[in-house]
Amino acid sequence: GNSVTQMEGPVTLSEEAFLTINCTYTATGYPSLFWYVQYPGEGLQLLLKATKADDKGSNKGFEATYRKETTSFHLEKGSVQVSDSAVYFCALSGSARQLTFGSGTQLTVLP
């Protein structure tokens, strides 16, 4: 079956630091890949997505590239802000349209 493994947290960074959250997946076929973000007390919001190999998703300064050869979709941001503090989930969607989530990574950015 499908599975997603993402970097364990929590991650604590200083403002303007570089962020990487690793995500690898196991899936049959050609899944679509997503990063969702959850701010405290809220539901999940789509941050970015990629639907085929070598696609790069980007939004709000965050980027992730769909790497089929390494089955990875690592999330990066060059300079994090305090407002980026949240929980980040990597997820994949296979042919059945169901989302399979990683366990989430808590990010805290200190001023």
Place this chain on the structure above:
Amino acid sequence: NAGVTQTPKFQVLKTGQSMTLQCAQDMNHEYMSWYRQDPGMGLRLIHYSVGAGITDQGEVPNGYNVSRSTTEDFPLRLLSAAPSQTSVYFCASSSAGTGGYEQYFGPGTRLTVT
């Protein structure tokens, strides 16, 4: 558009009680689903529906029931609440036309079973 709405936001139940978590969407999405979120486990799929009158089980369906009589509504019923069902519940929807099957989430219902 309100998007995906869920009620209630918070609920406390005693073991053995039943209740229904409400979910509605106004985007005319045919696909809807329920997840539960537990610490360190991400979100796990409980039940899903690909259209009115059609439902199926996800990864953790035991103790929950669903029905889909309209496109807009997808209620989740807890038949006899147990402490193991203490969790945060999210409803989501998506459209067949959405690239990569992006799902839109509601704000969640935080349920405590004592």
